[in-house]
Amino acid sequence: MKVLYFAWLRERIGLNTEQVETQAATVADLVAELSAREERYAVAFADMSAVRVAVDQTMTDISASLVGASEVAFFPPMTGG
Amino acid sequence: MKVLYFAWLRERIGLNTEQVETQAATVADLVAELSAREERYAVAFADMSAVRVAVDQTMTDISASLVGASEVAFFPPMTGG
Amino acid sequence: MSVSVQTEDFDVGAEIAALTQDRTDIGAVVTFTGLVRDMGGAQAVSAMELEHWPGMTEQALEQIAAEASARWPLQAARIVHRYGPLLPGDQIVLVAAASPHRGAAFEAAEYMMDFLKTRAPFWKKETTPDGARWVDARDADDAAQARWDQG
Amino acid sequence: MSVSVQTEDFDVGAEIAALTQDRTDIGAVVTFTGLVRDMGGAQAVSAMELEHWPGMTEQALEQIAAEASARWPLQAARIVHRYGPLLPGDQIVLVAAASPHRGAAFEAAEYMMDFLKTRAPFWKKETTPDGARWVDARDADDAAQARWDQG
Numbered sequence: 001m002k003v004l005y006f007a008w009l010r011e012r013i014g015l016n017t018e019q020v021e022t023q024a025a026t027v028a029d030l031v032a033e034l035s036a037r038e039e040r041y042a043v044a045f046a047d048m049s050a051v052r053v054a055v056d057q058t059m060t061d062i063s064a065s066l067v068g069a070s071e072v073a074f075f076p077p078m079t080g081g
Numbered sequence: 082m083k084v085l086y087f088a089w090l091r092e093r094i095g096l097n098t099e100q101v102e103t104q105a106a107t108v109a110d111l112v113a114e115l116s117a118r119e120e121r122y123a124v125a126f127a128d129m130s131a132v133r134v135a136v137d138q139t140m141t142d143i144s145a146s147l148v149g150a151s152e153v154a155f156f157p158p159m160t161g162g
Numbered sequence: 163m164s165v166s167v168q169t170e171d172f173d174v175g176a177e178i179a180a181l182t183q184d185r186t187d188i189g190a191v192v193t194f195t196g197l198v199r200d201m202g203g204a205q206a207v208s209a210m211e212l213e214h215w216p217g218m219t220e221q222a223l224e225q226i227a228a229e230a231s232a233r234w235p236l237q238a239a240r241i242v243h244r245y246g247p248l249l250p251g252d253q254i255v256l257v258a259a260a261s262p263h264r265g266a267a268f269e270a271a272e273y274m275m276d277f278l279k280t281r282a283p284f285w286k287k288e289t290t291p292d293g294a295r296w297v298d299a300r301d302a303d304d305a306a307q308a309r310w311d312q313g
Numbered sequence: 314m315s316v317s318v319q320t321e322d323f324d325v326g327a328e329i330a331a332l333t334q335d336r337t338d339i340g341a342v343v344t345f346t347g348l349v350r351d352m353g354g355a356q357a358v359s360a361m362e363l364e365h366w367p368g369m370t371e372q373a374l375e376q377i378a379a380e381a382s383a384r385w386p387l388q389a390a391r392i393v394h395r396y397g398p399l400l401p402g403d404q405i406v407l408v409a410a411a412s413p414h415r416g417a418a419f420e421a422a423e424y425m426m427d428f429l430k431t432r433a434p435f436w437k438k439e440t441t442p443d444g445a446r447w448v449d450a451r452d453a454d455d456a457a458q459a460r461w462d463q464g
Contacts, residue, residue, distance in 0.1 A: 081394075268419065
């Protein structure tokens with residue numbers, strides 16, 4: 001699974017993208033798995049109400065299924081314009 | 082009294098400005114006086130619902146007083162922008 | 163706040179640059195540019211002549227810009243209106259509003275356009291295949307202006 | 314309909330000229346230009362860094378322009394958004410809408426800005442006297458976007 005991080009998630013995790021070996025069935029499972037793996041993920045994902053999720057470039061939420069998905073992106077609410 | 086004409090009023094009357102000797106007490110009196118004087122005024126002022134009036138550069142209507150006024154302008158509704 | 167009544171064309175980029183130059187407190191600039199269309203109602207338009215009331219026009223535009231500046235927190239308001247002979251595709255009018263926030267800039271620009279349509283002493287004459295004709299004022303423009311009275 | 318995501322500055326006059334070139338059927342062009350302000354909330358801002366999601370950003374902007382074009386009778390819609398390092402006073406974003414009539418051009422430009430604020434994958438980081446900080450999304454921007462659902 002390709003995982004992308006933007007803005008302060010990228011900074012806290014220290015990566016903008018990585019390839020993750022996972023069997024997580026949902027985004028929530030993936031978040032739990034990463035958070036258990038290393039402190040920097042746990043810190044970044046501490047408040048998921050401040051985190052937005054896209055699966056295969058479609059905005060969704062933490063309950064979304066990862067079955068058949070190839071890319072997950074995590075980022076704060078957008079502040080363009 | 083200085084009298085100004087714009088757009089099709091200017092074209093029908095054939096002048097953009099003229100000095101008129103008048104004792105007219107109101108704009109309506111001036112319109113009647115000019116219309117009686119020459120056909121071109123009568124034609125221009127035939128439908129006063131299509132004519133707007135400014136006295137001393139302030140928008141007003143045909144019932145406005147001319148006492149103390151030095152300038153009257155006649156024009157169709159504005160179409161700028 | 164500044165207005166120009168001129169025969170020359172204008173450059174919207176240069177106008178925005180002049181409004182924002184040496185300032186770092188402006189967050190939003192909204193511009194409206196009006197152009198001569200090749201159709202007036204159902205008729206083809208090959209040329210347009212814009213007549214105005216010199217002296218009075220500048221006053222009317224200044225008043226419209228001042229009213230917008232009083233109603234919204236604007237850092238700059240600008241109106242440029244051309245007169246004289248114009249062709250389809252030519253720019254006629256520019257309205258620009260600058261503000262810290264976008265809502266105010268949008269509303270002020272729209273307000274200035276609505277009042278300019280009904281309150282600035284300009285008259286348009288179009289050349290069509292049937293000859294030249296003076297453009298009638300549109301009821302829709304009066305309605306657009308009137309809606310600001312309720313706000 | 315076209316969008317650009319770029320580090321370079323843009324010229325609003327040139328953008329309008331490109332939209333209207335060789336056309337005589339456009340009556341109205343509305344533009345919104347967003348600029349970096351020297352204040353973010355109560356704090357002085359000395360610089361800004363705009364991060365985005367390459368590839369996804371272009372798609373999101375194209376969708377916003379397409380939605381506006383479907384909702385209003387637009388003859389052209391254009392979005393330019395910069396990314397990378399910017400300074401107070403710099404232009405960040407341009408939205409432009411061209412239509413035969415002014416109401417549609419105003420509404421479409423405002424619609425595109427409202428959706429761009431909440432739906433385009435950009436993130437702003439400001440440099441302040443207390444250090445750098447990521448800009449929070451504003452509730453007001455969500456509300457501005459939501460109002461189009463009722464129309």
